[in-house]
Amino acid sequence: MKKLGMVGGVAWPSTIDYYKAICRLSLAHHQARLADGPAPMPEMTIESLNLNKSYGLRGGSLADDASWMRYDQYFREALQRIEASGADVALIASNTPHNRYASIIQGIRIPVLSIFEAVARHCATIGITEMLILATAPTMDASAFTDVLARFGIKAHAPASPGERAKIVALIAELQTERDDDAARRIRDVVDASFPQTGTVRAVCLACTELPLALPSIERETDIVVGDIRYINTTMVHAKAAFAALLERSDA
Amino acid sequence: MKKLGMVGGVAWPSTIDYYKAICRLSLAHHQARLADGPAPMPEMTIESLNLNKSYGLRGGSLADDASWMRYDQYFREALQRIEASGADVALIASNTPHNRYASIIQGIRIPVLSIFEAVARHCATIGITEMLILATAPTMDASAFTDVLARFGIKAHAPASPGERAKIVALIAELQTERDDDAARRIRDVVDASFPQTGTVRAVCLACTELPLALPSIERETDIVVGDIRYINTTMVHAKAAFAALLERSDA
Numbered sequence: 001m002k003k004l005g006m007v008g009g010v011a012w013p014s015t016i017d018y019y020k021a022i023c024r025l026s027l028a029h030h031q032a033r034l035a036d037g038p039a040p041m042p043e044m045t046i047e048s049l050n051l052n053k054s055y056g057l058r059g060g061s062l063a064d065d066a067s068w069m070r071y072d073q074y075f076r077e078a079l080q081r082i083e084a085s086g087a088d089v090a091l092i093a094s095n096t097p098h099n100r101y102a103s104i105i106q107g108i109r110i111p112v113l114s115i116f117e118a119v120a121r122h123c124a125t126i127g128i129t130e131m132l133i134l135a136t137a138p139t140m141d142a143s144a145f146t147d148v149l150a151r152f153g154i155k156a157h158a159p160a161s162p163g164e165r166a167k168i169v170a171l172i173a174e175l176q177t178e179r180d181d182d183a184a185r186r187i188r189d190v191v192d193a194s195f196p197q198t199g200t201v202r203a204v205c206l207a208c209t210e211l212p213l214a215l216p217s218i219e220r221e222t223d224i225v226v227g228d229i230r231y232i233n234t235t236m237v238h239a240k241a242a243f244a245a246l247l248e249r250s251d252a
Numbered sequence: 253m254k255k256l257g258m259v260g261g262v263a264w265p266s267t268i269d270y271y272k273a274i275c276r277l278s279l280a281h282h283q284a285r286l287a288d289g290p291a292p293m294p295e296m297t298i299e300s301l302n303l304n305k306s307y308g309l310r311g312g313s314l315a316d317d318a319s320w321m322r323y324d325q326y327f328r329e330a331l332q333r334i335e336a337s338g339a340d341v342a343l344i345a346s347n348t349p350h351n352r353y354a355s356i357i358q359g360i361r362i363p364v365l366s367i368f369e370a371v372a373r374h375c376a377t378i379g380i381t382e383m384l385i386l387a388t389a390p391t392m393d394a395s396a397f398t399d400v401l402a403r404f405g406i407k408a409h410a411p412a413s414p415g416e417r418a419k420i421v422a423l424i425a426e427l428q429t430e431r432d433d434d435a436a437r438r439i440r441d442v443v444d445a446s447f448p449q450t451g452t453v454r455a456v457c458l459a460c461t462e463l464p465l466a467l468p469s470i471e472r473e474t475d476i477v478v479g480d481i482r483y484i485n486t487t488m489v490h491a492k493a494a495f496a497a498l499l500e501r502s503d504a
Contacts, residue, residue: 009293012275016268019300023264027429037307038428041261046298047337048271055289081297081337176290177279 001026001042002246005087005110007078009048010094011176014209014235017219018093019046021239022246024220029247042246045085047078051176054097062099062142072103079108089113089245095207095234096136099144111245116148118241119205119234122222124152128203131156131232132195134168134187135207145207156205159194168211175210183214184226191229201230209235253278253294254498257339257362259330261300262346263428266461266487269471270345271298273491274498276472281499294498297337299330303428306349314351314394324355331360341365341497347459347486348388351396363497368400370493371457371486374474376404380455383408383484384447386420386439387459397459408457411446420463427462435466436478443481453482461487 004022008015023041030039057074059067075097082090091113097104098116105112123131131149133156139145140158149156159165167190171183187204195202206212212233218224222236256274260267275293282291309326311319327349334342343365349356350368357364375383383401385408391397392410401408411417419442423435439456447454458464464485470476474488 009296011290012271012293016272019264019271020268024430036304038263038303038425040304041264041300041302043302044261044298044300045333045337046296046300048293048296048298050293050295051290052288052292084336085297085299085333173290178276 001040002088002248003043003045003086004242004246005079005082005085005090006044006046007049007075007082007090007092007094007097008046009051010054010092010097011051011210012048013176013178013213015046015048015093017209017212017235018091018239019044021220021236022243025240025243029243042243045082045087047081049074049078058138062138062144065103068100068103072100075100075104076106076108079105079112083108083110089242091115091238091242093235093238094209095139095145099138099142101144113238113242113245114148115234115238116145118238119207119232120148120152120154121241122237123149123154123203123205123232126223128154128230130154131203131205132191133158133205133207134190134211135205136172137165137169139207140165140168159190161193164190164194171214172208172210175213180214187211187214188229197228201225201228203230203232205232205234207234209238212236253292254340254500255295255297255338256494256498257331257334257337257342258296258298259301259327259334259342259344259346259349260298261303262306262344262349263303263462264300265428265430265465267298267300267345269461269464269487270491271296273472273488274495277492277495281495294495297334297339299333301326301330310390314390314396317355320352320355324352327352327356328358328360331357331364335360335362341494343367343490343494345487345490346461347391347397351390351394353396365490365494365497366400367486367490368397370490371459371484372400372404372406373493374489375401375406375455375457375484378475380406380482382406383455383457384443385410385457385459386442386463387457388424389417389421391459392417392420411442413445416442416445423466424460424462427465432466439463439466440481449480453477453480455482455484457484457486459486464488
């Protein structure tokens with residue numbers, strides 16, 4: 001198996017979900033084979049960043065490149081350390097920095113798997129054509145994610161109401177500190193206010209890697225249906241794409 | 253805060269416990285202070301190794317240095333990458349490699365916090381003078397841990413019966429794959445067979461970082477008393493010592 005590099009800590013609870021997902025996928029992959037001793041695991045380098053610092057380095061409008069320079073650099077330097085540690089493939093275990101993906105990965109020679117791309121591919125595969133995006137403010141405000149989804153024929157939008165967006169941002173801050181009071185219901189209320197019921201299943205993308213923590217039954221799944229809502233777990237979609245990349249052109 | 257380096261993956265479930273413990277300690281530490289945005293977290297580099305490989309590289313008798321050369325090197329190279337990534341303090345998130353601690357850390361310039369030392373100090377502080385050690389085969393067979401404990405005035409022994417030792421080794425293998433069928437009872441049975449009831453509390457050191465997974469109520473504690481047994485959670489003792497080291501001579 002190839003070695004994986006992961007930029008984590010943004011925030012730390014979802015880094016655990018990624019790490020656990022990769023290890024469980026390796027366990028399942030190798031349990032079917034015969035190996036002496038414990039199940040083989042991919043080697044990984046995880047650079048866990050300080051979310052308080054990355055938050056403080058956020059720039060202004062996402063169109064204003066210069067204001068994001070120090071933010072982009074903080075992530076790029078983590079990827080450089082990961083590259084120096086011998087990782088073959090890398091990822092950033094968070095949606096938000098993917099709004100600055102093109103700038104962050106400048107000069108990085110190993111592939112850095114985009115979560116937006118992995119999610120768009122997954123959603124197209126399961127037949128989603130329209131989707132509500134719940135995420136941090138930068139992801140909901142910018143067009144980076146919706147542009148990628150559009151390339152895969154998926155029409156996506158964040159909640160139109162600033163009040164509904166603010167509810168999601170507040171919930172994410174709670175989940176980052178392991179609080180989740182009634183989180184599933186609060187998400188559902190935002191969905192109902194932002195995405196009219198159509199009589200068919202509504203696709204909702206949990207496009208902040210903390211949001212799946214609100215729905216324990218989604219932990220091991222790329223998506224689940226609850227009532228008339230199909231929730232997409234971006235963490236698991238991204239982790240599965242990464243594990244597949246670790247197996248490519250490899251004898252294990 | 254200083255940057256922490258962690259050699260993990262041996263095995264991966266306990267690496268999650270370490271990472272979670274460090275992040276929760278930072279959250280608690282900073283919640284009492286005022287900080288803008290999310291709670292500050294120490295930066296970390298985690299080098300997650302392949303347990304199947306480290307297991308395969310194990311040598312023979314622990315006294316036979318030459319047979320452990322490749323095992324020691326596998327861990328030393330991970331510490332070298334951690335050092336190159338700018339960590340100020342490091343640890344190996346596992347008890348077993350600490351039987352080879354002196355050899356592994358040769359040439360490493362940053363402090364590598366010993367779990368045996370941290371546990372011995374903790375046990376001495378809470379007044380333990382005699383203790384049963386439950387661990388992997390190398391830790392139960394060798395004198396590395398008992399020698400450190402003896403320096404702190406603690407008399408320790410592993411189960412005398414090979415059958416009882418084998419039960420613990422088998423249980424650890426299960427916990428490494430997230431199985432734990434009746435694990436708490438199985439540990440207690442080994443304790444009862446190996447450490448006669450004395451009418452006072454018996455101290456039992458869970459000296460493999462997977463063993464605390466068998467007792468969910470110990471997850472956030474350095475030790476808990478269940479009936480007449482005081483269990484020591486080596487993972488949490490080590491993680492707490494590491495977090496304290498990250499705060500030393502630092503303005504955060």
